[in-house]
Amino acid sequence: MIARGAAERIIVIGPTDVGKSSFIRALAARRDFALLDLDPGQKMVGPPGTVSRGRIEPVSGGTICNRFVFVGSTSGIVISRIALAAEQLAGAGPIVVNTSGFVSGPGARLQTASIAAVNPDLVIAIGIDAVPMPKAGRTNLLLLPRSPLARRKSPAERRRIRQEALDRHLGSARVALAREALRFNPAPPLPFTIADRPLCALADSEGEDMAIGVLHAAGPERIVVQCAAPPRPVVTVRLGSIWLSPSGGAWRLRDRLTPAAG
Numbered sequence: 590m591i592a593r594g595a596a597e598r599i600i601v602i603g604p605t606d607v608g609k610s611s612f613i614r615a616l617a618a619r620r621d622f623a624l625l626d627l628d629p630g631q632k633m634v635g636p637p638g639t640v641s642r643g644r645i646e647p648v649s650g651g652t653i654c655n656r657f658v659f660v661g662s663t664s665g666i667v668i669s670r671i672a673l674a675a676e677q678l679a680g681a682g683p684i685v686v687n688t689s690g691f692v693s694g695p696g697a698r699l700q701t702a703s704i705a706a707v708n709p710d711l712v713i714a715i716g717i718d719a720v721p722m723p724k725a726g727r728t729n730l731l732l733l734p735r736s737p738l739a740r741r742k743s744p745a746e747r748r749r750i751r752q753e754a755l756d757r758h759l760g761s762a763r764v765a766l767a768r769e770a771l772r773f774n775p776a777p778p779l780p781f782t783i784a785d786r787p788l789c790a791l792a793d794s795e796g797e798d799m800a801i802g803v804l805h806a807a808g809p810e811r812i813v814v815q816c817a818a819p820p821r822p823v824v825t826v827r828l829g830s831i832w833l834s835p836s837g838g839a840w841r842l843r844d845r846l847t848p849a850a851g
Contacts, residue, residue, distance in 0.1 A: 598684050614650065625640075634654050659827050662829055761815065796825065
């Protein structure tokens, strides 16, 4: 089905460290697939805390992020946010979908919701026997064993991958925005009494997220965000449960979602 080009929308599911990312890269090298990344923690494309869409460059193997939706967590537990973002970004044309390795317990609901949101032609399940398929639809299913070349990542390596994804997308500009022209979702903590700062996303008038940033200050008249300069006026500031700690002039993702006590 893949070889003859009959599958236009492919979603790859399975637990962590079974070879999903390598399989997706090999698949994308065969056809001009867009990449939809539903894993908010271990990103193939885009910043942490997001569902993102982009492409894998055929020569370098690097990735380009075209759009993202901020879900406010690096955990797959935010099932409804991930599924809604998947619907928003799936679009038309050939697409291959990366998913979270969170597959047991609530993870089974996440995978079912992800499959339903993308509505794929083909589900490829790697290293998993029980596939939580939606009741509706006639999606084809291909079961594959765990790749013998797959390597298990340590917790420290996973933290490094998340941090590198943040560093690639954060930017260094400090942007001051008038408070009266902004909407917050949800309301920001005021005032900041700790060194840690929340990660946020800046959205335009259409609700499209344009940049992620560190919310440095949120006063009654203006806010200050460290980010890549947004290409359009900012209308909404989205906040989640991801906090960052200052570390040698940079910002480090906290292992815990809540800030450190002051």
